[in-house]
Amino acid sequence: MTTTVPSLDRLRQAYAETSRATQLTPLLESAALARETGAARVFVKAESLQWAGSFKAxxxxxxxxxxxxxxxxxxxxxxxxxxxxxxxxxxxQALGIPVTIVMPIDAxxxxxxxxxxxxxxxxLTDxxxxxxxxVAAAKAREISETEGLALLHPFDDPEIVAGQAGAGLEALDQLAAKGVAADVVLCPVGGGGLIGGVALAFHYLSPSTQVFxxxxQGFNGMGSSLAHGAIETMPLGPKSICDGLMARKPGEAPYAAVTTTNVRGLTVEDAAVRGAMKVAFERLKLVLEPSGASSLAALLGGKVDVAGxxxxxxxxxxxxxxxxxMVHVNNA
Known part of the structure; x- marks a missing residue:
């Protein structure tokens, strides 16, 4: 199956449209995190402060x-x-379009x-x-067929990839305004819509940047797929506290986007994520959900050599x- 990979022009077209309806989220610099990890500089793109609380908007x-x-x-x-x-x-709601969402009962x-x-x-689905x-996807397909609603995929769609790329384009502009370029990008991955867009943005505009x-742990479908050169489905196993990242395999559209770039995979444990949530609150004054803190957990856990x-x-x-x-940070 051939999947379209959005061009730079498409990413920019999407960002020009969506930036009128989304917030420009802050790029926070932390000297404390740089000292602790040995990095020259550390910046945090706070998509947690986007409308509806995440980049997904x-x-x-x-x-x-x-x-x-x-x-x-x-x-x-x-x-x-x-x-x-x-x-x-x-x-x-902003566009006046009726929306039905199928959610797992344990969301x-x-x-x-x-x-x-x-x-x-x-x-809700059990x-x-x-x-x-x-199970949730099957229910959504059933509703689409019986009620005549357009069925949208949360990440396996080239247009979703193009839209999510706005977070990367925005960060690139903010870094450029500070006169710096990122050597390393750490990006959380569930189904891959965000990293597909972010990786493409940096591939087109900052090709020397290494994206991770x-x-x-246990839900590293993207990393495993990249390592073996084909989409792989992870076996069912214990849950993670990162509820938004528990996709068992990446989508075809995100995978196609990522494989045109130079992305490497890595995993983090729940304990490290809890610690990162606490650090984000104490050092950055950010409240992050577990999924949103996973990239910070990778940095703090030394998963990547960021010296200098x-x-x-x-x-x-x-x-x-x-x-x-409170449960998570108190158990960190």
Missing amino acids: RGAYWRLKQLTPDEAQRGVVAYSSGNFAQGLAAAG PAAKREATKGYGARVV HGERAREE AVEP KTVLVVATGGNVSLADF
Whole structure:
């Protein structure tokens, strides 16, 4: 199967459109993190402060803009464990497009309620011992067929990749304004929509930058696929606290984008993620959900040699309840 890889012009077109509806999230520099890791400079792209609490609003808005007038009137359906749900619901609310979200029953309650708060209809699925994304995806397809709604994929779509690339283009502009270029980028990965876009942005505009795909232990589908040269599905195993990164394999569109660039995979453990959440709060004054803190966990855990290098950490989301946040940081 041949999958379209968005061009630089397409990335820029998407960013020009979505930047009118999203926030320019801050690029935070931390001298403390640089000293602790031996890096020359460390920057954190705080996508946790984006509308709906994560980068997902970028790709969701751009994808909705590609609907035909008839599709937009009837509405869309998608499955998501939370952040794409909120991003799509918020984008749908802004554009007046009805949104139905299928969510696993064990998705965080805070994300479920926030999705409803943006006006979306939420349908829950109970996956039992099966992979939760497979059950939720099947339900979304059923709703699409029976109700005539456009079926959107949370990450396996070239237009989602193009939309998410805005986080990378924006970071590149912000780094350039400071007169620096990133040697290393650490980016969390679930299905791969974000890293597909970010990797392409840096591939086109900063090809010497090394981008790393950061995944939870046991859910390193992108890293394993890159290592073996074909998409691989990870076996069912223990859950991770990084609920937004528990895809068992990368999407074809993100994988196609990533394989045109120079991305390497690495994994982080839950304990390291808890520690990173605490550091983000104490040092950066950022509240990050586990998935959003995974890239910082990789930096702090020494997963990459960053001595003397300029590092960009993509902090992808902050959608976590106070109760869950406290449990994680208190166990760090």
